[in-house]
Amino acid sequence: MRSWRRHPFLGSARRGRESRAHGRERDTFAKKGSCETAAGTLGSLRTFHPARGGEVLEVLPAARPRNAPKPSWTVSLVRRATPFFAIAAVYAIQVSAGAGPVLAFPLYLTVILLTALQLSRVESLATAFLAAIAILVPSVVGGDLAPALLLAIVLLVAAFAITEVVRQVRATADRAQRQSEEIAASEERLRLMLEAAMVGLALVDGEGRWIQVNERLGTILGRPQAELLQLPLEAVTAEKDRAVLNEALALLRSGDIVRWEAELSQVRGDGTRVPVAIAIGAAPGYVPGEPLLLVQESDISARKRLDGLRDCLVSVRHVIVGGLTWEQSVPQLLSSLCAYLDQDLAQFWVADPERQALRVRHFWHRDESTFEPLRNQSRAASIPLGVGLLGRVWQSGVVAAIEDLSEGGDYANVDVARVAGLKSVIAFPVVDGGAVIGVVELLAGHSRKIEDDEVTMLSTVGVEIGQFVRRSDTAQALRRSEADHRAIFERSPIGIARISGDGDLVEANPALLAMLGHDFQAMRESAWPDLLRAYDQAAARQRGAPLLAGIATGASVQVRASTGASKWLWLQLTATSIPDSNGRPEHLLVMIEDVTTVRETSDQLAEALESQRSANANLEKLDHTKTEFLSIVSHEFRTALTGIQGFSELIRDGGLEPDEVRAYGGYIFNDADRINRLIGDMLDLDRMESGRMSMRSGDVDINEVLTEAMARAGTGVTQVEFKSDLDPRLPIVAGDRDRLIQVVSNLVNNAIKYSPDGGTVTLSTRSEGGYALVSVADTGLGIPPDEIGHVFERFRRVRSGAAQSIPGTGLGLTIVKQIVEMHGGKIWVESAVGHGSAFHFTVPLAAENVTPLQRRHA
Amino acid sequence: MLVADDNDVAQRLCKRVLEKAGYVVLIAADGLQAVDVALAQRPSMILMDVAMPGIDGLEAMRRIKEAMPTMPIVIASAHSMASDRERFLAAGADNVLSKPFRLADLVAIVGTLVKQP
Numbered sequence: 002m003r004s005w006r007r008h009p010f011l012g013s014a015r016r017g018r019e020s021r022a023h024g025r026e027r028d029t030f031a032k033k034g035s036c037e038t039a040a041g042t043l044g045s046l047r048t049f050h051p052a053r054g055g056e057v058l059e060v061l062p063a064a065r066p067r068n069a070p071k072p073s074w075t076v077s078l079v080r081r082a083t084p085f086f087a088i089a090a091v092y093a094i095q096v097s098a099g100a101g102p103v104l105a106f107p108l109y110l111t112v113i114l115l116t117a118l119q120l121s122r123v124e125s126l127a128t129a130f131l132a133a134i135a136i137l138v139p140s141v142v143g144g145d146l147a148p149a150l151l152l153a154i155v156l157l158v159a160a161f162a163i164t165e166v167v168r169q170v171r172a173t174a175d176r177a178q179r180q181s182e183e184i185a186a187s188e189e190r191l192r193l194m195l196e197a198a199m200v201g202l203a204l205v206d207g208e209g210r211w212i213q214v215n216e217r218l219g220t221i222l223g224r225p226q227a228e229l230l231q232l233p234l235e236a237v238t239a240e241k242d243r244a245v246l247n248e249a250l251a252l253l254r255s256g257d258i259v260r261w262e263a264e265l266s267q268v269r270g271d272g273t274r275v276p277v278a279i280a281i282g283a284a285p286g287y288v289p290g291e292p293l294l295l296v297q298e299s300d301i302s303a304r305k306r307l308d309g310l311r312d313c314l315v316s317v318r319h320v321i322v323g324g325l326t327w328e329q330s331v332p333q334l335l336s337s338l339c340a341y342l343d344q345d346l347a348q349f350w351v352a353d354p355e356r357q358a359l360r361v362r363h364f365w366h367r368d369e370s371t372f373e374p375l376r377n378q379s380r381a382a383s384i385p386l387g388v389g390l391l392g393r394v395w396q397s398g399v400v401a402a403i404e405d406l407s408e409g410g411d412y413a414n415v416d417v418a419r420v421a422g423l424k425s426v427i428a429f430p431v432v433d434g435g436a437v438i439g440v441v442e443l444l445a446g447h448s449r450k451i452e453d454d455e456v457t458m459l460s461t462v463g464v465e466i467g468q469f470v471r472r473s474d475t476a477q478a479l480r481r482s483e484a485d486h487r488a489i490f491e492r493s494p495i496g497i498a499r500i501s502g503d504g505d506l507v508e509a510n511p512a513l514l515a516m517l518g519h520d521f522q523a524m525r526e527s528a529w530p531d532l533l534r535a536y537d538q539a540a541a542r543q544r545g546a547p548l549l550a551g552i553a554t555g556a557s558v559q560v561r562a563s564t565g566a567s568k569w570l571w572l573q574l575t576a577t578s579i580p581d582s583n584g585r586p587e588h589l590l591v592m593i594e595d596v597t598t599v600r601e602t603s604d605q606l607a608e609a610l611e612s613q614r615s616a617n618a619n620l621e622k623l624d625h626t627k628t629e630f631l632s633i634v635s636h637e638f639r640t641a642l643t644g645i646q647g648f649s650e651l652i653r654d655g656g657l658e659p660d661e662v663r664a665y666g667g668y669i670f671n672d673a674d675r676i677n678r679l680i681g682d683m684l685d686l687d688r689m690e691s692g693r694m695s696m697r698s699g700d701v702d703i704n705e706v707l708t709e710a711m712a713r714a715g716t717g718v719t720q721v722e723f724k725s726d727l728d729p730r731l732p733i734v735a736g737d738r739d740r741l742i743q744v745v746s747n748l749v750n751n752a753i754k755y756s757p758d759g760g761t762v763t764l765s766t767r768s769e770g771g772y773a774l775v776s777v778a779d780t781g782l783g784i785p786p787d788e789i790g791h792v793f794e795r796f797r798r799v800r801s802g803a804a805q806s807i808p809g810t811g812l813g814l815t816i817v818k819q820i821v822e823m824h825g826g827k828i829w830v831e832s833a834v835g836h837g838s839a840f841h842f843t844v845p846l847a848a849e850n851v852t853p854l855q856r857r858h859a
Numbered sequence: 860m861l862v863a864d865d866n867d868v869a870q871r872l873c874k875r876v877l878e879k880a881g882y883v884v885l886i887a888a889d890g891l892q893a894v895d896v897a898l899a900q901r902p903s904m905i906l907m908d909v910a911m912p913g914i915d916g917l918e919a920m921r922r923i924k925e926a927m928p929t930m931p932i933v934i935a936s937a938h939s940m941a942s943d944r945e946r947f948l949a950a951g952a953d954n955v956l957s958k959p960f961r962l963a964d965l966v967a968i969v970g971t972l973v974k975q976p
Binding site for chain 2: 642
């Protein structure tokens with residue numbers, strides 16, 4: 002409303018000058034003949050909304066009241082009295098001159114005429130009456146009444162006519178006057194409207210030359226109206242917008258359009274740009290060929306600035322929600338701020354609370370080279386809390402600016418900034434959770450005043466950036482943590498499986514898939530359920546819980562599992578449950594290690610240990626056996642030698658009866674013979690056990706072997722009866738005949754020895770399953786049950802009861818067993834004490850499977 | 860005195876030598892028999908073999924010593940390793956005679972334990 006008050010036509014204080022100014026303006030209007038029509042169209046212009054830069058004129062000035070000053074009473078009285086004095090004067094002259102009324106008549110008529118012209122009708126008529134009386138009076142006195150009366154009547158009629166004419170003329174003049182004044186007032190109102198309008202208004206011709214401009218337009222364009230009238234519309238329009246303007250003018254000229262609206266950038270008198278909303282319309286009643294255009298402009302720089310601030314905020318938010326990290330977003334943020342706030346350089350300073358200093362973190366500028374020194378300076382700088390512009394902003398948390406660096410201020414890098422051509426600085430805090438975590442500094446190459454709305458906007462931006470920094474930091478930390486864990490999962494040499502609460506495989510790391518040779522699909526569908534079952538079985542063996550029933554964290558079991566390549570592995574499974582936020586196991590983590598090598602090694606080690614242990618035991622046993630053997634052998638030898646030595650000593654000492662000598666010699670012979678047999682048996686056994694005994698393999702008729710053995714045994718024995726039950730169709734066997742005779746002889750001798758009271762010894766043969774089965778049964782003492790298992794062991798002899806006195810080396814049956822086994826047969830014994838024993842052995846039949854008879858025939 | 864031995868050659872040798880030396884010689888052929896004879900006849904001393912059927916000489920000696928702790932018992936065994944000798948003495952034998960033995964040794968050992976009849 003400032004411009005309103007400045008308006009020369011308004012305000013009582015300036016009323017005194019009005020008529021003069023009014024007159025001048027009227028003259029101006031009067032010169033432009035076609036203005037009246039144009040002005041008349043002003044009323045049809047739309048009202049502009051303030052937001053669009055226009056303002057509504059709330060009150061239009063009313064027509065000025067025509068209150069001319071009243072003449073003073075004396076002047077009026079003199080004025081009114083004057084005609085009467087004039088009549089009186091004429092009468093006086095007439096009387097004094099003695100002239101006739103005819104002569105005075107023109108004078109009276111003149112006075113009346115003047116009165117009618119100068120004064121009102123009543124006064125003129127009164128004057129006329131007075132004049133008539135003045136004419137009549139001398140005639141009445143003189144007696145010449147008739148001509149005087151005629152003259153008076155003529156005078157009155159003339160006076161009446163004159164007043165009528167004057168009245169008519171006056172009425173006409175008054176009408177004209179009123180009309181003229183009304184037109185003037187209307188023009189004035191229109192002019193007021195034009196001049197007082199908050200929008201720039203102007204008339205231009207078809208070529209865009211100004212015809213008339215209002216003051217507001219001059220204000221908008223920063224030029225005096227007179228200067229503006231010298232320039233075409235195009236000249237005050239920024240170059241980039243000229244083409245579109247000219248095009249619009251051409252269209253308006255041709256009548257294709259009647260109205261054009263646009264937003265243009267125009268050039269102010271000081272060279273700065275001003276954004277305007279412009280509307281150009283063809284004036285109504287405009288005659289083609291004589292184009293007249295109405296131009297309406299409003300300064301939309303405030304709106305533009307608001308739009309800029311809003312766009313700036315939007316742009317900042319756009320960057321913030323763009324999903325980039327803080328580091329990636331900073332250049333965009335800073336460049337957006339610079340672009341929208343018309344700044345040339347931006348720096349982001351991070352507050353380091355520990356060192357109580359601001360350090361520059363990010364730098365953005367329009368031109369690479371110009372600001373390098375400033376950048377270097379910033380890099381090295383460390384700004385303490387509360388010091389300088391930036392320190393203040395950090396401390397106070399409010400936006401601050403230095404409008405013009407050349408006028409000083411507490412800007413730290415003022416010299417460098419000046420050298421770089423920077424003139425103004427704005428700094429705003431980046432706030433997170435109430436604390437200032439950084440300061441953004443914007444520098445421009447021009448001096449710049451910061452507006453209140455910009456402060457508000459920058460404060461908002463600071464808070465939003467602060468929140469973004471925190472979110473970004475958190476997100477980055479999360480991402481890093483996630484990446485770390487992912488890397489552990491992906492690169493772990495140990496297999497890791499994530500299992501849902503239902504036991505389904507959710508995730509398996511590459512190590513696990515590689516270990517088991519499955520892809521994830523196969524792993525999930527078959528291999529994992531198998532593994533789960535194996536785990537539960539293994540856990541059950543260790544009295545542990547199944548995997549899904551409840552994990553004792555860290556419990557591990559080893560299971561056997563097959564791989565996709567059908568290889569068997571030992572896997573060690575260690576399960577851990579991962580609780581959800583309620584503490585219930587949400588899923589399980591299972592670590593799977595291939596312990597096959599370890600397991601196999603340990604198994605091999607255990608086997609080796611076991612075999613070593615058993616070898617050691619065998620060695621010990623062997624050693625023990627050897628010691629025992631030596632002990633037994635020496636005992637046997639010494640026992641036999643006792644008799645030999647003792648009785649030979651007796652014989653040597655002499656003094657014996659011949660019978661005694663004979664008897665003693667017999668004892669000595671028997672024992673010596675026994676020793677000899679012992680030695681022979683031992684050597685045989687040793688040869689057999691060490692594999693040094695050679696077997697002469699040939700076809701042997703077992704029946705014949707038995708017959709010979711019986712014949713040999715029977716020579717010295719009479720108490721025992723022999724029986725034989727030989728299978729005549731027994732095929733020949735493959736073997737060493739002499740050894741087989743040794744076996745049978747030994748068994749037959751034993752049968753005889755252990756049948757001290759006589760009895761029957763039965764020899765039988767038969768073929769059974771590819772073997773010749775030979776049995777030697779006696780009806781002798783029999784073997785006690787506790788000893789029957791040991792009869793084939795060396796030096797084990799039945800020494801209980803009646804059997805104890807039966808001599809033997811204790812090696813016979815051991816040798817027999819060895820020979821039978823060397824032939825690939827088996828030997829066993831059945832016995833009952835008091836009922837005798839039956840020894841059975843088998844020898845494999847010869848491959849040809851022929852009987853001795855067949856052979857003989859062949 | 861009592862000679863307990865399962866070997867009849869040894870029995871005869873001992874009996875012949877000791878009778879010649881003036882002792883009355885009883886014979887037992889196994890451990891149980893030796894215990895029975897010793898308890899029944901109460902000999903002056905016993906010459907005991909070890910490797911005998913039934914109960915061995917050491918067990919027989921233990922049983923006899925249980926009843927007659929002062930009964931002199933000489934173990935005469937073909938087990939003649941050094942450890943055997945210690946074993947027999949530890950088991951309570953009054954002396955040990957290794958087989959085969961010199962006849963003079965037999966007489967001398969018996970003589971130290973039994974007064975001349």
